[in-house]
Amino acid sequence: MFLNELGVKVFLFTNQTRVGRGFFTEDELLEGFEMMREQLAVHSAYLDDIFYCPHKPDEGCKCQKPNVGLILEAQEKYKLKLDDCYVVGDTGSSDVVAASNAGKKSIS
Secondary structure: OOHHHHOOOOEEEEEOHHHHOOOOOHHHHHHHHHHHHHHHHHOOOOOOEEEEEOOOHHHOOOOOOOOOHHHHHHHHHHOOOHHHOEEEOOOOOHHHHHHHHOOOEEEO
């Protein structure tokens, strides 16, 4: 059963440094996200929202994982209780480190 069917909010948090580095534009990134949403819809799945950091690694932004800016943005926008949230990511990934930095649970 999909998380969507259980009423669980599903968000994507992603670093997209290639935008900041000029490899592709933000519009092209958004087109890619739309294609991903279309593919998920084929399987009756969806993302509630996508949060991304387009900055280069050396810009020192607070949104680039493993910083917690994207998580806090989602918390504010959706009034999330972070103690009830999980972050799913690759073992040792910036996702897991971001979850730890926010003091939250992660699954890898």
